[in-house]
Amino acid sequence: MKRLLEREVKKTVQRPMKKVDDMTALLIQELMNASTSFHKLHLQVTGPGSFAQHMALGDLYEALPGLADTIAEGYQGACEMILQFPPKSPIVLSSVDEAVDYMRGISEAVKDLQSVMPHSEIVNQLDLVKDAINTAKYKLLFLS
Numbered sequence: 001m002k003r004l005l006e007r008e009v010k011k012t013v014q015r016p017m018k019k020v021d022d023m024t025a026l027l028i029q030e031l032m033n034a035s036t037s038f039h040k041l042h043l044q045v046t047g048p049g050s051f052a053q054h055m056a057l058g059d060l061y062e063a064l065p066g067l068a069d070t071i072a073e074g075y076q077g078a079c080e081m082i083l084q085f086p087p088k089s090p091i092v093l094s095s096v097d098e099a100v101d102y103m104r105g106i107s108e109a110v111k112d113l114q115s116v117m118p119h120s121e122i123v124n125q126l127d128l129v130k131d132a133i134n135t136a137k138y139k140l141l142f143l144s
Contacts, residue, residue: 026115028083033091035068042061045096052144
């Protein structure tokens with residue numbers, strides 16, 4: 001009977017974390033894909049303001065893989081488990097306006113994950129993602 005109760009308690013504890021695990025894996029996958037999407041747009045911008053856009057997108061696409069990796073490794077270490085990443089392709093961005101909208105969406109996903117994340121050190125790493133996005137948005141909206 002004791003083992004059965006222990007198994008049920010373990011299942012109960014794991015169910016809420018399953019949602020956080022899934023949200024974390026989805027966000028990490030999105031950050032990796034976003035890097036590719038921003039990189040491709042970075043190579044395609046032309047016209048007035050394109051140098052500033054090129055640089056802002058370059059800074060962001062270079063930062064995201066490292067941030068995603070740090071979050072993934074930290075979370076997996078904190079939870080002592082390996083995340084399962086969903087198969088998902090990067091989106092195609094046709095303009096800087098689309099990129100800024102995409103950044104806003106990623107920021108919202110980060111905030112949503114932060115609201116349920118039980119590990120403060122991961123919450124802090126997620127703040128660095130928002131900071132990188134906010135810096136890129138500033139440069140794209142006001143310097144290009």
